[in-house]
Amino acid sequence: MKVAEMPVESVFPRLEALLPHVQKPIQYVGGELNSTVKDWDGADVRWALMYPDAYEVGLPNQGVMILYEVLNEREGVLAERTYSVWPDLEALMREHGVPQFTVDAHRPVRAFDVFGLSFSTELGYTNMLTALDLSGIPMLAADRTLDDPIVLAGGHAAFNPEPIADFIDAAVIGDGEQAVLEMTEVIRAWKAEGRPGGRDEVLLRLAKTGGVYVPRFYDVEYLDDGRIARVVPNRSGVPWRVSKHTVMDLDEWPYPKQPLVPLAETVHERMSVEIFRGCTRGCRFCQAGMITRPVRERSITGIGEMVEKGLKATGFEEVGLLSLSSADHSEIADVAKGLADRYEEDKIGLSLPSTRVDAFNIDLANELTRNGRRSGLTFAPEGGSERIRKVINKMVSEEDLIRTVATAYGNGWRQVKLYFMCGLPTETDEDVLQIADMAKRVIAKGREVTGQNDIRCTVSIGGFVPKPHTPFQWAPQLGVEETDARLEKLRDAIRGDKKYGRNIGFRYHDGKPGIIEGLLSRGDRRVGAVIRAVYEDGGRFDGWREHFSYDRWLRAAETVLPGLGVDLPWYTTRERTAEEVLPWDHLDSGLDKDWLWEDWQDALDETEVEDCRWTPCFDCGVCPQMDTHIQVGPTGQKLLPLSVVK
Numbered sequence: 001m002k003v004a005e006m007p008v009e010s011v012f013p014r015l016e017a018l019l020p021h022v023q024k025p026i027q028y029v030g031g032e033l034n035s036t037v038k039d040w041d042g043a044d045v046r047w048a049l050m051y052p053d054a055y056e057v058g059l060p061n062q063g064v065m066i067l068y069e070v071l072n073e074r075e076g077v078l079a080e081r082t083y084s085v086w087p088d089l090e091a092l093m094r095e096h097g098v099p100q101f102t103v104d105a106h107r108p109v110r111a112f113d114v115f116g117l118s119f120s121t122e123l124g125y126t127n128m129l130t131a132l133d134l135s136g137i138p139m140l141a142a143d144r145t146l147d148d149p150i151v152l153a154g155g156h157a158a159f160n161p162e163p164i165a166d167f168i169d170a171a172v173i174g175d176g177e178q179a180v181l182e183m184t185e186v187i188r189a190w191k192a193e194g195r196p197g198g199r200d201e202v203l204l205r206l207a208k209t210g211g212v213y214v215p216r217f218y219d220v221e222y223l224d225d226g227r228i229a230r231v232v233p234n235r236s237g238v239p240w241r242v243s244k245h246t247v248m249d250l251d252e253w254p255y256p257k258q259p260l261v262p263l264a265e266t267v268h269e270r271m272s273v274e275i276f277r278g279c280t281r282g283c284r285f286c287q288a289g290m291i292t293r294p295v296r297e298r299s300i301t302g303i304g305e306m307v308e309k310g311l312k313a314t315g316f317e318e319v320g321l322l323s324l325s326s327a328d329h330s331e332i333a334d335v336a337k338g339l340a341d342r343y344e345e346d347k348i349g350l351s352l353p354s355t356r357v358d359a360f361n362i363d364l365a366n367e368l369t370r371n372g373r374r375s376g377l378t379f380a381p382e383g384g385s386e387r388i389r390k391v392i393n394k395m396v397s398e399e400d401l402i403r404t405v406a407t408a409y410g411n412g413w414r415q416v417k418l419y420f421m422c423g424l425p426t427e428t429d430e431d432v433l434q435i436a437d438m439a440k441r442v443i444a445k446g447r448e449v450t451g452q453n454d455i456r457c458t459v460s461i462g463g464f465v466p467k468p469h470t471p472f473q474w475a476p477q478l479g480v481e482e483t484d485a486r487l488e489k490l491r492d493a494i495r496g497d498k499k500y501g502r503n504i505g506f507r508y509h510d511g512k513p514g515i516i517e518g519l520l521s522r523g524d525r526r527v528g529a530v531i532r533a534v535y536e537d538g539g540r541f542d543g544w545r546e547h548f549s550y551d552r553w554l555r556a557a558e559t560v561l562p563g564l565g566v567d568l569p570w571y572t573t574r575e576r577t578a579e580e581v582l583p584w585d586h587l588d589s590g591l592d593k594d595w596l597w598e599d600w601q602d603a604l605d606e607t608e609v610e611d612c613r614w615t616p617c618f619d620c621g622v623c624p625q626m627d628t629h630i631q632v633g634p635t636g637q638k639l640l641p642l643s644v645v646k
């Protein structure tokens with residue numbers, strides 16, 4: 001589509017005329033509490049930030065919220081937000097020539113210096129292409145001119161940006177706070193000098209910092225069998241490997257200070273505080289844990305201050321203590337008690353969105369329920385059998401789980417959700433069928449503890465997707481038919497149980513989206529043509545069950561890939577060997593590839609590895625490589641005395 005000339009003016013008058021004809025127009029109008037509109041002409045570097053999903057999912061995203069605030073706090077820097085528009089508005093925007101806009105001041109995205117997208121999942125890639133096209137930004141990075149922004153990818157999916165290498169100008173891996181400020185300075189200087197050397201020059205300056213990956217400066221060479229021979233920089237001064245960014249002291253970055261309060265309904269409406277980053281539990285499937293090492297805790301006083309200021313700034317009635325495994329904070333009991341005490345009268349609820357089974361305890365359960373809110377509890381044993389939990393290094397025994405669940409039921413919960421994966425390396429039907437037995441034991445224990453029959457347990461299970469920068473990056477993914485057959489056996493085992501079956505809810509995702517996520521996760525540059533074909537065939541919102549079409553992806557893969565000597569199974573169900581060059585090897589997450597391989601071998605031998613927070617370092621490579629260290633408490637400080645100010 002061709003979007004006509006875009007003056008740097010609000011597109012709102014043109015957009016407004018379309019809004020009565022679309023669903024939930026409020027999501028496009030902006031003006032949320034704590035949103036910011038800065039003077040366009042007063043800024044010399046301007047960022048458009050996108051979470052490439054609908055407003056209701058994108059607005060609560062912490063990553064975007066943090067960068068939005070960090071950038072807007074800077075003199076001469078401006079940041080605005082944009083989200084994916086639903087297909088009804090997209091059609092009208094195309095018809096009326098309205099470009100992709102920011103919700104803050106409704107400025108056209110193409111007018112910004114940087115268009116930064118945060119990808120938590122690879123299933124957002126087609127939404128990026130929609131946004132580029134609606135913006136009037138050429139889809140291929142090679143076709144862009146000085147009139148176009150630098151298209152930048154970040155977020156966890158950016159740790160392998162190769163499938164979108166043709167569409168992005170750059171990618172940043174790791175924590176974004178310092179990275180966006182460093183990039184801003186490079187761009188500011190280049191603009192102040194009159195933009196010498198055009199796009200190529202500014203991208204080269206960014207690449208030479210060592211922390212910005214610019215795909216065009218790397219050539220990929222392939223072997224005859226389709227594997228990568230090597231990836232080589234094609235410019236001098238560009239590093240062979242691009243480093244991830246790590247913010248060491250979270251207390252120095254207490255963002256968001258002014259969280260956005262949504263106008264339309266969103267998936268989370270609460271004040272969220274990230275209590276630590278990183279995780280060294282070592283679950284072998286977990287990309288988030290591996291790529292965010294080392295562990296860095298926010299101090300108990302830092303958490304207390306952020307909660308207090310954030311609640312004042314927003315009026316939210318719930319506080320979410322975020323991290324990859326919140327009960328693992330070294331002072332979580334004091335944090336929970338301190339917050340529950342402080343907000344007892346205000347009836348502010350607390351939630352720990354990610355809670356490990358073995359770290360949950362009675363005190364914590366009590367604190368969480370004290371102020372009257374008792375939402376369901378979710379635990380993630382991930383694997384049904386003790387054996388498979390050893391393979392994935394999820395050191396949770398069934399005894400731990402039952403003990404924890406008994407605590408939860410004893411403290412008034414009636415609903416427990418258990419999350420599992422299907423298709424883990426070495427898994428058999430038997431491993432998965434043990435999930436049914438576990439669920440039955442959970443209900444039996446709940447009945448015993450409470451003396452009541454109305455205990456419910458929901459089993460939620462999805463297909464396992466091997467991810468880059470994890471020990472399972474070499475693993476074969478289980479195919480669609482095999483995954484579905486295994487899930488059906490489990491469903492039959494649960495439903496067929498007369499005594500407990502009716503109390504067990506069963507939710508599962510079939511194997512199809514997982515295989516496509518697998519293609520996009522471990523794909524290389526050749527996969528870009530598949531993404532584009534899917535987009536052109538109407539693919540949008542692939543993370544949404546009702547919009548995802550496996551047939552569309554299969555069609556595109558079968559059309560595009562054979563001509564390149566590869567196919568869908570080659571990317572997904574094929575096991576990789578130790579010597580294979582992986583598409584993301586030149587992106588340095590800090591993890592040592594030899595260590596990852598050893599850990600993969602340990603998985604196959606069912607050998608577990610401890611958490612380095614509580615045992616000696618086991619040399620994953622991150623700390624020496626990144627010049628970082630583990631940073632955990634306890635600090636001995638107390639949350640309460642510091643900040644009860646009336």
Ligand code: SF4
Nearest residue numbers: 612617618620622623
């Ligand atoms: S290098 Fe050692 S201490 Fe640092 S995260 Fe890895 S295992 Fe833990």
